[in-house]
Amino acid sequence: GLGLTHRKAENFGEWYSEVVVNAEMIEYYDISGCYILRPWSMAIWEILQEFFDPEIKKMKIKNCYFPLFVSPGVLQKEKDHVEGFAPEVAWVTKSGESELEIPIAIRPTSETVMYPYYSKWIRGHRDLPLKLNQWCNVVRWEFSNPTPFIRSREFLWQEGHTAFATKEEADAEVLDILELYRRIYEEYLAVPVIKGKKSEMEKFAGGLYTTSVEAFVPNTGRGIQGATSHCLGQNFAKMFEINYENEKGEKAMVWQNSWAYSTRTIGVMVMVHGDDKGLVLPPKVASVQVIVIPVPYKDADTQGIFDACSATVNTLSEAGIRADSDFRDNYSPGWKYSHWEMKGVPLRIEIGPKDLANKQVRAVRRDNGAKIDIASDDLVVEIKKLLDNIQQNLFDVAKQKRDECIQVVHSWDEFVKALNQRKMILAPWCDEEEVEADVKARTKGEMGAAKTLCSPFDQPELPEGTKCFASGKPATKWTYWGRSY
Ligand SMILES: O=C1CCCN[C@@H]1CCCn1cnc2ccccc2c1=O
Numbered sequence: 001g002l003g004l005t006h007r008k009a010e011n012f013g014e015w016y017s018e019v020v021v022n023a024e025m026i027e028y029y030d031i032s033g034c035y036i037l038r039p040w041s042m043a044i045w046e047i048l049q050e051f052f053d054p055e056i057k058k059m060k061i062k063n064c065y066f067p068l069f070v071s072p073g074v075l076q077k078e079k080d081h082v083e084g085f086a087p088e089v090a091w092v093t094k095s096g097e098s099e100l101e102i103p104i105a106i107r108p109t110s111e112t113v114m115y116p117y118y119s120k121w122i123r124g125h126r127d128l129p130l131k132l133n134q135w136c137n138v139v140r141w142e143f144s145n146p147t148p149f150i151r152s153r154e155f156l157w158q159e160g161h162t163a164f165a166t167k168e169e170a171d172a173e174v175l176d177i178l179e180l181y182r183r184i185y186e187e188y189l190a191v192p193v194i195k196g197k198k199s200e201m202e203k204f205a206g207g208l209y210t211t212s213v214e215a216f217v218p219n220t221g222r223g224i225q226g227a228t229s230h231c232l233g234q235n236f237a238k239m240f241e242i243n244y245e246n247e248k249g250e251k252a253m254v255w256q257n258s259w260a261y262s263t264r265t266i267g268v269m270v271m272v273h274g275d276d277k278g279l280v281l282p283p284k285v286a287s288v289q290v291i292v293i294p295v296p297y298k299d300a301d302t303q304g305i306f307d308a309c310s311a312t313v314n315t316l317s318e319a320g321i322r323a324d325s326d327f328r329d330n331y332s333p334g335w336k337y338s339h340w341e342m343k344g345v346p347l348r349i350e351i352g353p354k355d356l357a358n359k360q361v362r363a364v365r366r367d368n369g370a371k372i373d374i375a376s377d378d379l380v381v382e383i384k385k386l387l388d389n390i391q392q393n394l395f396d397v398a399k400q401k402r403d404e405c406i407q408v409v410h411s412w413d414e415f416v417k418a419l420n421q422r423k424m425i426l427a428p429w430c431d432e433e434e435v436e437a438d439v440k441a442r443t444k445g446e447m448g449a450a451k452t453l454c455s456p457f458d459q460p461e462l463p464e465g466t467k468c469f470a471s472g473k474p475a476t477k478w479t480y481w482g483r484s485y
Pocket of ligand 1: 082085086088089108109110111140159160204228230258259260
């Protein structure tokens with residue numbers, strides 16, 4: 001049969017793997033942790049890119065392309081923090097039958113690839129700001145459980161790498177980019193996220209501070225980092241001698257940022273909106289927003305029905321709506337309904353003899369199953385309203401579910417209870433790293449330990465004297481905690 005064999009609420013992992021395959025987004029590949037992105041998911045990546053790329057161009061950020069290969073020397077340059085990541089670095093050691101003199105790393109990220117050239121290109125203050133981005137793949141040979149889109153050994157992303165004369169410029173850009181990431185999630189993927197700052201333990205070790213947008217998957221009770229925007233401070237400038245002669249003729253080091261979102265965004269959307277019929281696509285990222293299906297009746301005017309379907313697709317397409325028809329004669333209408341529901345198409349239009357006679361179409365919503373008869377004269381206006389309503393409804397439902405999973409706690413016992421209830425926990429914290437390490441140690445288990453997700457920029461009131469939930473010391477900030485991907 002066409003349906004899923006696993007229910008989202010019963011076996012999330014199996015449900016997810018089945019949805020991404022049955023919706024024809026992913027094909028499993030013969031190398032573990034690698035996946036084929038089929039057109040149905042590549043189209044989503046392209047729609048997100050068509051939003052983000054013009055936005056960074058407005059910020060005078062230019063696209064470039066650096067080599068995939070990293071020479072070992074520069075990779076070790078970041079030894080302080082790269083050692084943590086070293087096991088994930090993939091290496092080329094041979095070409096054909098012969099061993100390479102020196103093994104070459106495949107980029108897991110491009111700081112060490114790009115920054116020796118930033119050092120060469122940035123000599124005077126007129127060379128600043130230098131703002132580059134690249135759309136590429138990166139490889140991280142991870143061993144923890146691979147999951148399509150969420151955790152794969154190769155993935156697509158954009159990585160922005162910018163250099164400024166002042167910290168103020170860098171700080172401002174970090175937040176401008178973070179807002180774009182929020183828009184990707186909330187305006188396109190209809191996924192609510194929380195903007196915040198990572199703890200010292202969770203931040204990018206090579207940087208000064210990390211900001212992120214954090215999503216949450218209610219079914220697994222796990223937080224997931226949606227995208228990151230780091231201020232690197234002058235750490236890499238020091239390491240790679242990226243300095244310049246400032247306007248006073250003094251030698252000064254640049255202030256840098258780096259920021260990325262990846263194909264992980266697609267996986268988060270699948271997890272949040274998908275249901276037991278399959279994928280549910282927010283209209284903004286649906287490559288097909290409306291699928292038109294003929295419902296011919298044995299002796300009815302079949303040609304008239306097909307003509308009405310084609311006219312409907314044309315009218316919608318001319319209005320800028322991504323519409324298609326399914327005229328295949330080897331599948332029944334019922335089979336087609338299930339097929340396009342599995343693929344998450346936001347709206348289905350059925351046209352049968354009655355609809356033809358009444359000069360109307362029957363629209364069926366993928367998000368809530370509602371059936372709406374629309375007069376053909378009102379088609380474009382009504383379909384546009386429906387698509388906007390579906391987009392908003394998906395966000396509202398996801399936000400309501402996510403908010404139901406947020407639990408404010410003030411004590412350790414409340415924290416443990418909430419954690420076991422698969423909540424996203426908001427707790428007052430003393431912001432001490434060893435306390436975070438202690439919480440990790442005390443919550444270790446086969447479900448994974450609790451960790452900080454972020455300290456939200458939008459801080460609730462913290463009354464004088466509030467104690468840290470874990471240490472009892474004076475709390476300095478509210479922080480989200482939880483298990484995570
Ligand atoms: O997030 C971003 C945004 C885009 C540019 N890079 C930063 C930081 C990447 C951190 N990171 C992540 N995995 C790694 C894996 C192997 C070696 C190095 C690294 C590594 O530096």
